[in-house]
Amino acid sequence: MDTADYGVTARLADYIVSTGGADLPEAVRHEAVRSFVNIVGCTVGGARHPNVLLADEALAPFAGQAQATLFGRGRRTDILHAALINCFASSIYSFDDTHAQAVVHPSGPVATAALALAELRPVAGHELLTAFALGVEMECRLCKAITIPPAKGSIAWVGTGITGGFGAVVASGKLLRLDATRMRHAIGIALSQAAGFRAVHGTNCTAMLPAHAAQTGLRAAMLAERGFSSSTVALEGRYGYLSVFCEEPDIEVLAGGLGERFELCSNTYKPYPCGIVIHPIIDACLKLRQDHAIPADRIAHVAIKASAGAMALCDRRTPRDEMEAHVSLYHWAAVAILRGTARMVDADTETAVRDPAVVAFRGRVDAAADQSLASDAAAVTLTMTDGTTLSCQIDHARGSSARPMTDAELDEKCLALAEPVIGMARARAITERCRNIAVLPDAGDVPRAAA
Numbered sequence: 001m002d003t004a005d006y007g008v009t010a011r012l013a014d015y016i017v018s019t020g021g022a023d024l025p026e027a028v029r030h031e032a033v034r035s036f037v038n039i040v041g042c043t044v045g046g047a048r049h050p051n052v053l054l055a056d057e058a059l060a061p062f063a064g065q066a067q068a069t070l071f072g073r074g075r076r077t078d079i080l081h082a083a084l085i086n087c088f089a090s091s092i093y094s095f096d097d098t099h100a101q102a103v104v105h106p107s108g109p110v111a112t113a114a115l116a117l118a119e120l121r122p123v124a125g126h127e128l129l130t131a132f133a134l135g136v137e138m139e140c141r142l143c144k145a146i147t148i149p150p151a152k153g154s155i156a157w158v159g160t161g162i163t164g165g166f167g168a169v170v171a172s173g174k175l176l177r178l179d180a181t182r183m184r185h186a187i188g189i190a191l192s193q194a195a196g197f198r199a200v201h202g203t204n205c206t207a208m209l210p211a212h213a214a215q216t217g218l219r220a221a222m223l224a225e226r227g228f229s230s231s232t233v234a235l236e237g238r239y240g241y242l243s244v245f246c247e248e249p250d251i252e253v254l255a256g257g258l259g260e261r262f263e264l265c266s267n268t269y270k271p272y273p274c275g276i277v278i279h280p281i282i283d284a285c286l287k288l289r290q291d292h293a294i295p296a297d298r299i300a301h302v303a304i305k306a307s308a309g310a311m312a313l314c315d316r317r318t319p320r321d322e323m324e325a326h327v328s329l330y331h332w333a334a335v336a337i338l339r340g341t342a343r344m345v346d347a348d349t350e351t352a353v354r355d356p357a358v359v360a361f362r363g364r365v366d367a368a369a370d371q372s373l374a375s376d377a378a379a380v381t382l383t384m385t386d387g388t389t390l391s392c393q394i395d396h397a398r399g400s401s402a403r404p405m406t407d408a409e410l411d412e413k414c415l416a417l418a419e420p421v422i423g424m425a426r427a428r429a430i431t432e433r434c435r436n437i438a439v440l441p442d443a444g445d446v447p448r449a450a451a
Contacts, residue, residue: 008236008255012138013183015258016170021130021438028262029438032133035097037410037434038269039107042096044430044450045344045417046089047072051204051323055211056085068116069447072421076451079116080215083168086447087112087214091160091207093344094326095273095417100266100401102159103276103309103375104143107267109164109214110135114171117218118443123175125440131174133264139167140263145254146246153246155312161196161209162245168217176225181232188230189220191241202316202324269410271399272342277310278329280378280397281367285336288382288392296338296361298384304333304367305379311369317362321349333380334361376400411435422450 021029046052047070056070064078071086090096090108097107114131143163147153169190173183193216196209224230235241235254242249272282281304288294306329316328325331325347335346338361346352370379379393396402405413411431418427430449433440440446 007233008242008251009184009187009233010180011255011258012235013180013187016134016138016174017178017180017183019130019134019259021126023259024130024133025262028133028264029129031265031267032129032136033435033437034269034407034410035107035136035264035267036111036129036132036437037414037431038097039090039111040430040434040446040450041410041414041417042093042108043071043086043090043112044421044427045095046092047086047421047450049089049092051207052085052089052092055088055204055208059084068119069451071447071450074451079120080219082116083113083218084211084215086116088207088211091210093273093347094206094275095270095344096210097267097269098276099140099143099263100268100376101148102140102143102263103147104140104159104163105210106136106139106143106160106164106167107132108210109160109168109217110139110171113168113214113218114175115443115447117172117175119447121175123443125437125443127175128443129437131171134174135167135171136267137262137264138170139163140267141254142166144263145250146242148250148253150248151246151250151253152248156197157245158196158198158201158209161213162194164210164213165190165194165217165220168214169220170217172218172221173224176221178221178224182224182227184232184234185228185230186221186224188232188234189223189228190217191234192230193220194241194245201313202319202327204323206323206326266401268401269399269405269413271405271409271413272332273326273344273347274332274342275310275314275327276399277307277375278314278332279399280376280394281306281310281329281380282332282336282342283394283397284378284380284392285333286340286342287394288380288390289337289340291392292390294382294384294390296357299337299364299382300385301383302333302337302365303381303383304329304365305370305373306367307373307375307377308369308371309375310378311367315367319353321353322347325349325353329367330362330365331358333365334358337361376402418450426450
């Protein structure tokens with residue numbers, strides 16, 4: 001074999017192509033199921049969001065054959081449109097999964113691309129689960145390798161946008177049974193379309209970036225299957241992906257310990273529908289409210305010590321609408337203290353973001369970065385009108401790696417998201433299918449149950 005260009009891209013492609021479900025440890029398969037349950041719930045739950053309807057209506061006239069299900073809509077469309085719209089739905093409430101270190105939301109692009117393809121090319125559930133696990137694993141590895149020290153990356157890139165296509169093409173290529181050469185081409189095709197910068201944070205583009213990634217990854221795999229070419233060293237080649245998106249990548253995190261170390265096991269799931277770095281702040285505010293039951297009019301000031309990541313990503317004092325509220329730590333501190341909740345409706349533009357009481361209370365909240373705090377930690381101090389203070393520090397937020405959501409909690413989350421869209425009976429059916437994906441004869445039963 002000519003080893004002249006046998007580098008990172010080839011090593012990853014060989015691993016993806018050669019790995020079967022039996023090669024994945026039980027803990028990895030179990031975490032993959034947990035990720036799958038969570039993201040399918042998010043996809044059904046977001047299916048009828050007005051912005052999802054808007055995107056579908058704008059693009060539906062250009063869609064093709066009825067090949068795959070649009071979740072929660074009772075309609076079928078071509079697989080590329082289905083992957084785009086379903087992934088957009090999965091991210092629209094900012095309720096999707098998050099890798100604990102890389103802060104990438106990996107499952108949406110991978111699951112929606114794979115499920116759309118599974119309706120066109122039927123596969124058993126265990127095959128889809130393996131493809132899904134490998135896609136999530138590769139996406140997390142790549143994002144961590146370009147964003148987390150010792151890597152020298154840029155916070156300007158949206159991690160899910162620039163790595164989600166990699167996860168989607170891995171899963172799609174695996175389901176298409178691409179050989180190693182075609183997998184390398186598929187990776188190159190997908191990576192050439194990577195996109196996403198943070199200036200669009202807090203807009204519809206926040207959810208469209210992973211949706212675009214799902215579609216580009218699926219399309220790349222379909223092209224490669226037919227012999228469409230790309231660079232076979234797209235990751236590490238001169239002027240390749242790694243040099244474009246990172247000043248100094250961590251190659252060991254990306255390509256080391258294949259089959260031995262699994263980033264998938266560091267995936268986490270959100271109990272609250274907003275940026276994950278806000279979650280410890282919400283926990284602290286909810287606990288203060290629960291423990292002390294203080295009337296809001298007695299609170300003169302709220303001082304938040306937040307992680308550096310929370311301030312970098314969610315320092316948005318005056319959100320104008322739901323999309324901006326998802327990434328406003330001030331908004332969630334206000335609703336948690338005022339309402340004692342942190343639900344999807346607590347980000348509604350009219351009833352929450354523009355609620356005069358919430359708007360006024362946000363003005364009493366100040367936040368500053370504390371470099372000693374981890375990304376899942378925060379401290380909140382309330383100063384009363386009489387000068388007394390109450391404080392709460394959260395060392396590990398609910399849903400973090402240190403305090404993970406249980407299987408039962410994830411099932412309940414899936415049910416709660418799906419029930420308003422498809423009814424409780426079908427919500428239970430789809431949750432059960434997701435939980436038992438490894439033994440389903442036909443993985444396409446999952447999206448069909450969510451129609």
